[in-house]
Amino acid sequence: MLDLAILGLLHEQEQHGYEIRRRLRDELGLFANISFGSLYPALSRLEAAHAVTVIESSGGAAAPSMPFTGSLSGERAGLRARRAGTPRGTKRSRKVYRITDQGRRLFEQLLDADERPGADDARSFGLRLAFARHIAPQARLALLERRRAQLTRRLATDQVRASGDTLDVYTRSLVEHSTEATEHDIAWLDRLIESERLKQPAPRSENREPHTGDAVTATKGTSP
Amino acid sequence: MLDLAILGLLHEQEQHGYEIRRRLRDELGLFANISFGSLYPALSRLEAAHAVTVIESSGGAAAPSMPFTGSLSGERAGLRARRAGTPRGTKRSRKVYRITDQGRRLFEQLLDADERPGADDARSFGLRLAFARHIAPQARLALLERRRAQLTRRLATDQVRASGDTLDVYTRSLVEHSTEATEHDIAWLDRLIESERLKQPAPRSENREPHTGDAVTATKGTSP
DNA sequence: GTCATCATGTAAGCCGTTACATGATTGC
């Protein structure tokens, strides 16, 4: 699941590990404080699988496919010069990763094929929804409806539990609150689903133009 | 955390592994479908730590320091007789566990000392609340208030996230919904806390000011 | 006598953690 999160972030913008961690915390909120002991091995794995490539592992400019001097001292000089322009940041000795075409394929594959059992459902769904803008409208709808079905099932088992007479006060309160929370979640999903339906009124069996891939481009280059 | 759940169930009634799993699923709801690959090793660990003892293992040996007939056929006959009384179940070759005094101590210790980082907060709290009736009133109150503080912190970070301008539609919706859910949780906790305070009006161990003045929301009555 | 269910266990693996080790850059 971490792989999915990483690919999702790199989908938007090339970045280095340390920064990925920050965005995971500040933007996604999931993986509140993912540890480097998870993150870096994950990046290595993805690189080995050719899902990402290192486009810069030292000082050069982060511009895509822009060749730069191999001179280490030259790079250093360049960075010193650049530092004057940017008050903070712009460190050296970092590896900037970029997602590959294969990585993009893997991303989409993970996005709708993963949902492995044993995984935290809520987290898994949250992660997918956070990247929902990158997927086709009908896949988005399917994601929402799968989640809705999941919650409906939970509601059913909660009600069975609540109907038992063996629960003590605290457990009963817990179950009742859980039921309310689930109902709240479902109502929210229903609003999202309706809003999706309004955006794409007719599902139209096949040959649906698969979302022209603009709007995804990196809006900012190397800006700190 | 599984250890805590097991001890909590055995706290109430001696049982064998298979049955513990069923109660974990049907009563607690947490550990929806704990696997035997987790459960049995956990029981073995607890036994090795003298937190539980095997009080009956119908197949033959393994009863600790309690001698009984070594006759296999004898055991079988006894079980056959017992089966007639109970229409289903009452299998043989199972190990019935009982919690020990040491286990009870461990239980209480886990109950308020655990809360390890990296654990699923909600699940951990739910588990503790499910066993809340076994702990001292002030410990119960402390549990609720710790959880409340936790959720308040979450609310704060969610609000920071929401105030950023980089979030896309779906992520924003997610954060907003998460905020609502957390507020809902806090309101529920406040109801529980108030009801606890009513049950034990004056904590007054020494320097305790029963900080009133909360009276937060409480939109709906405690009993639906 | 065979199949479903109850019952216990082991082995391998996944996915995350903390703790530890190292080094570059920059502020003071």
Added chain:
DNA sequence: GCAATCATGTAACGGCTTACATGATGAC
């Protein structure tokens, strides 16, 4: 020059999963 921060990595471990192995009991 020294400490704080940025940045990357390795090692050991934790807690759970699935897959596999075994066997007893009861229904038919």
